[in-house]
Amino acid sequence: MNKKLGDGTSRFADPPRIVSAASVVGPKEAEGPLGGSFDAEIEDEMFGQETWERAESAFTRRGIKLAAEKAGMEIGGADFIIGGDLLNQSIGTTFGARGLTRPLIGIYGACSTFGEGLGLGAMMIDGGFAGRVIVGASSHFCAAERQFRFPLSMGTQRPPTSTWTVTGHGAAVLASEGDGFPRITHFTAGVITDYGVTDANNMGGAMAPAAWDVIARHLRDTGRAPDYYDAIVTGDLGSVGSSLLLDLARGDGADLTGAHADCGVMIYDPEKQDTHAGGSGCACSAATFAAVFYPKLRTRKLNRLLFVPTGAMLSATSVQQGESIPCVAYAVAIENL
C-alpha cells in the first residue's frame, strides 16, 4: 500500500496502537470541569521544586512515568521518548528526560507538540524502527507567563481574547503490538500558516487558519468527509479561535459544528475560573486527550477521532520585533479498527 497520501498525510500500514495515556495537572486544572479525570492532580504548582521551570520538568517526569506504568512497562521498555514544551530551549523536556536514560527525540511545535509527536512516533513504529515510544508534552502557566508576557507579580490585566496556559503534562505510549487498543491510522503534518495576526493575546484567532488548513488537507488527502469522524478535536483554539474555525470551514462548504470540540474550551470554566477564552499550552491538548478522549476511545464511546493539536509559534523576541504569529497544527486520526 501507498503510505504517502496527497500533501503531507501518512497512512500507516499496521496502525500503531496507543496502549496508554496519562495526565498530570496543577490545582487550577483540577478545580476545572475536568477535575477528577486526570491521573494525577498536584496541589502545589511548584511540585516541591525551587523554580517553576524545575516544576515543569517534575510534571514531565511524572507524566512519562505514569504513562509507562499504565502501559505495564518500565520506562526502559521504550525505544524512544519524543517530547517538547514551550520553554526556551525546551528545558521542561530536556531536564525532565535527564536521568531517564532513553534516546530522546526533542521536537518543537509550540502547543501542537503532542500532535507532532504522536505522528512521528507512529512513523517510527510503523516504519519498523521502534516497538514502543513514549510521547509527551508539558507546559506551566507561571513559567510561560513570565517568559512570553510579564512576570505574574506585575499583576498585568489580561484581555478577553487571551488564554490561560495549562500547567501539566500529557503522555501516551505507542506500541507495535496489543489487541483492542485505539490505533493511529493517519497523520497529516502542518504547514506554517500566518494570516498576519500580531496580537499575542489572541492566539486562538491566529491558530484557527492553521487548524482548518490541516483538517481540510487531511480530509482531501484521505477522501473523507467531516462526518466520517465522531469527533474533531482541536488543541487550544479557545472560544474565539473555535468560532473562527467553524466559520473558515463553513466558508469552504464544510460543517464541523456537530463534531468539533476544543480542549482549550473544555479544560476551564471561564466564568468561575477567570480564564477568558480558554486553556492553551502544550499540556492543554495532551492532558485533555489522556483524561477525556483516550478513555472514550477505550470504552468505544468514540471510535473515530481526528485529534488536531494547534500551535502558535511566537517568541517574546518575535513579538517585540512586531512580527506576526506563524501557526501550525497536526492532525492525527485515531480509530478503533
Add this chain to the structure above:
Amino acid sequence: MNKKLGDGTSRFADPPRIVSAASVVGPKEAEGPLGGSFDAEIEDEMFGQETWERAESAFTRRGIKLAAEKAGMEIGGADFIIGGDLLNQSIGTTFGARGLTRPLIGIYGACSTFGEGLGLGAMMIDGGFAGRVIVGASSHFCAAERQFRFPLSMGTQRPPTSTWTVTGHGAAVLASEGDGFPRITHFTAGVITDYGVTDANNMGGAMAPAAWDVIARHLRDTGRAPDYYDAIVTGDLGSVGSSLLLDLARGDGADLTGAHADCGVMIYDPEKQDTHAGGSGCACSAATFAAVFYPKLRTRKLNRLLFVPTGAMLSATSVQQGESIPCVAYAVAIENL
C-alpha cells in the same frame, strides 16, 4: 531484516540517499580555513534584514532553497521540511519556513539538531512516508550571544574554553531514489547525558560525554569497530571537548585519534580569528558537512563517515538557576554502498 538494533540504533532497509547538501554562512566563516567551500558566503551578517533573528531566518530560507536547487528540484518537491535552531521557540526555523508551504517537522536538539533531523528524515523515507525530505539547521552568532550570554555591545570578555557560534545554515535533501549518492545506513539517537558541568562557557567539555555515549552505543549496536569508519566527525566539541572525547574513548579502550575530526575545530582559525576553542551552533556541523564532508563522500575520498552532531541543551534561565548542562548527540552513519 530487523530495522531496530540494540539500544536506540535504527538500521535502514533501503538506505536513504543524500542527493544534495548546501551551506550558506556569514563573513567570519568565509574568512576562515573553509572559506571558498561554502555555497553562499554572505558579506552582511544582517543579510539585508532589520534584526539578527530575521537575518537567521533569511539564512534558513536561502539554505533550504540552495539545497533544493542543487538536488534539481523545487522546494514543493519535498514531502516534509525538518528543521530547528537555537533561538527561543525556534523562530529561525519557523519564520524561515513561513511561506515555503511545505509540511514542517520542527525539532530541537540544540547544536545536534542537524544530526537528529538526518535521522528522522531517513526514518520517514525508509518507512515509506516520504520520497524527499529537506533537513536544515541554522544559528547566528549575534542572535545567540544576546540570547544566551550578553548583548555584543557590552564587550564582555570570553574565556579560552568558549566557542564562537557559527552564523549560517546547512541543509541536505534526502531521497528514496537516486544512483551513486551517499546513503544513510544507520542512525543512533542520543540519550541526555549530564556530567554536572555548569560552565556555559565550556560547552565542549559538557558535550564530550554525550558524544562518546552515542558513538560507543552506535559501535556496540552495529558491531563495528572505530576503524570501520574513514572518519568520525563530531559537531562542535571544539579543541577542549575533542581532547576530552579522545580521552573518554581511550578510557574505554577505543582509539579515535586517527579517525576523529570536529567541525568546530575546522571552521575557524583560533589564532587569526580569536575564536578560542572553536565554532559551535547548529550551523557549525550542518554547514561544514555540506561544504567539506558531503563533497568528499561524493568524490569517494571518504566512503564511510560517522557524523555526530553534538548539542548542549542549556537555556539562559537554566544557567541562571544554577543548573548543569544536559547534553545530547546523534550519530548518523553515511556510506557509499
